[in-house]
Amino acid sequence: MLSFILLALLAHASPIQCKHPHPKINIIILAGQSNMAGRGGVFNDTITETLTWDGIVPPECQPNPSILRLTANLTWVEAHEPLHADIDYNKTNGVGPGMPFASTVLNKDPNFGVIGLVPCAIGGTNISQWQKGEFLYEQLVKRSQFAMQSGVYRAMLWYQGESDTENQQDAELYKDNLKRFFNDLRFDLKTPKLPIIQVALASGPGTYIEEVREAQLKTDMPYVKCVDGKGLPLGPDGLHLTTPAQVTLGRMLAHAFLGY
Numbered sequence: 001m002l003s004f005i006l007l008a009l010l011a012h013a014s015p016i017q018c019k020h021p022h023p024k025i026n027i028i029i030l031a032g033q034s035n036m037a038g039r040g041g042v043f044n045d046t047i048t049e050t051l052t053w054d055g056i057v058p059p060e061c062q063p064n065p066s067i068l069r070l071t072a073n074l075t076w077v078e079a080h081e082p083l084h085a086d087i088d089y090n091k092t093n094g095v096g097p098g099m100p101f102a103s104t105v106l107n108k109d110p111n112f113g114v115i116g117l118v119p120c121a122i123g124g125t126n127i128s129q130w131q132k133g134e135f136l137y138e139q140l141v142k143r144s145q146f147a148m149q150s151g152v153y154r155a156m157l158w159y160q161g162e163s164d165t166e167n168q169q170d171a172e173l174y175k176d177n178l179k180r181f182f183n184d185l186r187f188d189l190k191t192p193k194l195p196i197i198q199v200a201l202a203s204g205p206g207t208y209i210e211e212v213r214e215a216q217l218k219t220d221m222p223y224v225k226c227v228d229g230k231g232l233p234l235g236p237d238g239l240h241l242t243t244p245a246q247v248t249l250g251r252m253l254a255h256a257f258l259g260y
Contacts (some may be wrong), residue, residue, distance in 0.1 A: 070146070165201070177217070
């Protein structure tokens with residue numbers, strides 16, 4: 001009789017509520033500087049003399065219930081452009097590669113599951129600012145570890161290096177600094193095989209672009225892939241990718257990711 005009563009109670013019990021609405025989010029970390037944060041569609045308004053985003057969102061960047069983003073205050077919300085608006089908040093943000101990356105992954109693999117983008121990119125930053133102990137590094141680790149409570153790390157997308165093209169010493173030390181950053185991050189996230197997909201520079205304000213590009217193309221680390229951004233269309237400033245270029249880059253990164 002007791003067994004019958006217990007079964008009856010279980011049959012009418014309320015479903016167990018999960019702590020997170022999406023307990024197995026596929027976490028994708030977005031880090032680097034302005035071209036990762038996204039400047040697609042950002043232009044100089046000659047009337048107000050300020051940088052303004054044109055607000056154009058391509059089909060590949062439209063919101064999708066299966067694509068989330070982690071906000072600055074560590075809350076999961078449905079992702080929408082600009083992804084880095086509350087992260088790279090001192091700059092004018094536009095379209096970046098994160099949304100087209102996620103859309104391409106879901107189009108290629110409809111069973112992939114929910115994607116959680118973790119924006120961490122800050123414009124104008126040098127690789128030395130991403131070293132362990134520095135503010136940007138510690139914020140990246142903090143946000144990534146919080147995200148991990150809701151799912152599993154799947155990859156980090158990394159696009160940085162333009163700021164290191166202006167100084168010869170920075171360019172010469174770039175490869176060692178980059179490898180140290182990747183190693184430290186994997187160690188602190190306790191994910192030694194974390195896939196990292198980096199972008200070889202499409203542009204740079206300095207004269208040492210090729211030196212930095214060579215370091216990126218020849219990183220030679222396990223589970224690190226490099227997507228070459230050279231030749232992607234640039235905006236009027238000659239530095240930032242256009243919106244169509246960001247969409248193309250997002251697809252390239254997705255194809256590299258799905259190749260793992």
